[in-house]
Amino acid sequence: MKDTVQFLAQHGYWLLAAAILGRQACLPVPANLLLVAAGALARSGRLSLPGILAAAVTAFAVADIGWYQAGRRWGDRTLHSRPVRALGKQRASEYSARRAACDLKKLRGKNIVRRIGKTHRYEALPKGLRAMAALVVPRDKAVKPLLAAAQQLRPSRGAQNPRMLDAHYETIRTATQGVFQELGLAA
Numbered sequence: 001m002k003d004t005v006q007f008l009a010q011h012g013y014w015l016l017a018a019a020i021l022g023r024q025a026c027l028p029v030p031a032n033l034l035l036v037a038a039g040a041l042a043r044s045g046r047l048s049l050p051g052i053l054a055a056a057v058t059a060f061a062v063a064d065i066g067w068y069q070a071g072r073r074w075g076d077r078t079l080h081s082r083p084v085r086a087l088g089k090q091r092a093s094e095y096s097a098r099r100a101a102c103d104l105k106k107l108r109g110k111n112i113v114r115r116i117g118k119t120h121r122y123e124a125l126p127k128g129l130r131a132m133a134a135l136v137v138p139r140d141k142a143v144k145p146l147l148a149a150a151q152q153l154r155p156s157r158g159a160q161n162p163r164m165l166d167a168h169y170e171t172i173r174t175a176t177q178g179v180f181q182e183l184g185l186a187a
Contacts, residue, residue, distance in 0.1 A: 008179065009046040012038055016052065017059040024063030032144070033176055040180075 008015065016031075016038050023031035035056065041047040104122060107113045112128030115121070124132075 008034075008037055009041055012041060012047045013051055013055040017055045020056060020059035021063055024060070024067070030172075030176070032141075035141070037176075037179060 016034050019029045019031040019034045022029035038047055038052045039049075042049040042052055104113065107122075107128070108115070110128070111125060112131060113122045113124050116123055
């Protein structure tokens with residue numbers, strides 16, 4: 001158990017940045033749990049809060065810039081790719097050009113984006129970026145992980161047809177619970 005806490009304390013910044021990048025690439029990585037654990041390690045003095053913030057913000061910025069460039073370069077193909085559809089929980093046939101035009105009209109009406117000249121391109125306004133960040137970032141990065149941590153855990157029945165992956169997941173879950181107990185986060 002102490003080895004796990006020591007590993008998180010020793011490689012916390014790199015591990016945190018890699019987990020955030022993986023999560024932003026739609027991989028099943030527990031980035032939110034690592035953010036909570038990093039916060040606990042900062043509280044105990046094993047990691048510095050400015051270092052955690054720098055690693056997290058840098059990873060989020062790199063991922064956002066990557067998605068922006070992918071959308072700019074490949075446009076429709078990126079929008080209809082499997083990971084992006086998974087984020088919105090919709091099939092490719094459900095999001096059409098008509099729906100995109102309707103969404104852009106709504107965003108223009110709320111002064112979040114504006115059209116660039118007479119082109120088919122749009123840019124976000126500073127006021128719109130602040131509004132989007134004020135609404136989305138706290139919900140996704142703070143409220144959801146805190147609500148998930150506050151839920152009463154009930155023992156699971158386990159998989160009906162357990163595979164090796166299920167056993168590895170259970171090992172990771174119990175190790176994470178042990179880390180949280182070691183840090184004083186779990187009851």
